[in-house]
Amino acid sequence: MTTANDSFTALRQSRWRDPLNWPLAFKIMVPMVLMVVLGASLHAFITARTTERILAARLGESFTAQAQGLGQQLHSLLDESVGQLQAITLIDTVTVMVAEQNGSYTEGESAATAQIQQIDRAWATAANEDPIVQAIISSDEAVNPLVAQLQGYLAAFPTHAEIFVTDRFGATVAATTRPTDYYQADEAWWQTAWNGGVGAIYISEPQWDESAGVTA
Numbered sequence: 001m002t003t004a005n006d007s008f009t010a011l012r013q014s015r016w017r018d019p020l021n022w023p024l025a026f027k028i029m030v031p032m033v034l035m036v037v038l039g040a041s042l043h044a045f046i047t048a049r050t051t052e053r054i055l056a057a058r059l060g061e062s063f064t065a066q067a068q069g070l071g072q073q074l075h076s077l078l079d080e081s082v083g084q085l086q087a088i089t090l091i092d093t094v095t096v097m098v099a100e101q102n103g104s105y106t107e108g109e110s111a112a113t114a115q116i117q118q119i120d121r122a123w124a125t126a127a128n129e130d131p132i133v134q135a136i137i138s139s140d141e142a143v144n145p146l147v148a149q150l151q152g153y154l155a156a157f158p159t160h161a162e163i164f165v166t167d168r169f170g171a172t173v174a175a176t177t178r179p180t181d182y183y184q185a186d187e188a189w190w191q192t193a194w195n196g197g198v199g200a201i202y203i204s205e206p207q208w209d210e211s212a213g214v215t216a
Contacts, residue, residue, distance in 0.1 A: 093146045094165055101167040116171040120183035137178050146174035
């Protein structure tokens with residue numbers, strides 16, 4: 001049974017379903033509310049995107065600054081290491097022994113290279129006790145007076161894996177540990193550092209050093 005109240009309720013609900021029946025004040029208010037909601041949503045979206053860009057820019061600047069800082073530290077470290085190694089050339093024993101070995105080749109460059117390569121072939125299979133090896137790595141000053149000085153230098157600056165000195169043809173004069181080869185002039189690093197006798201600084205990518213047993 002339908003009552004007057006039920007009819008009134010149904011009429012009121014049907015009135016709100018049809019926008020044409022809404023009161024004028026409500027019709028005006030709804031668009032304003034929608035505009036406010038949309039405006040707030042758009043503002044929030046723009047703010048979020050702006051914040052995102054700002055954060056990304058700041059992170060980029062931070063990473064760039066950190067990279068530049070690390071680069072400067074590495075540059076300083078390499079400069080320091082190069083300076084330490086260059087100081088070795090001031091050791092009198094280095095000058096004397098290299099000069100003596102350079103002067104020992106009396107039959108020209110081709111003969112010197114052949115002599116060095118012959119020793120290099122013997123070096124590959126020689127034991128550490130072999131005289132040709134001991135002549136290069138022995139810390140006995142009576143055998144090689146330069147080795148002990150290089151080892152002392154290496155102890156003072158342990159960041160270096162090994163140190164060895166060659167003559168102008170690439171033959172090893174002295175070494176803190178036994179190098180893989182006696183002859184170094186066939187290596188790209190030696191050729192770059194020798195630079196036709198003028199000399200140059202050579203810094204390679206880190207790589208496994210077989211003779212030292214470390215990555216250097």
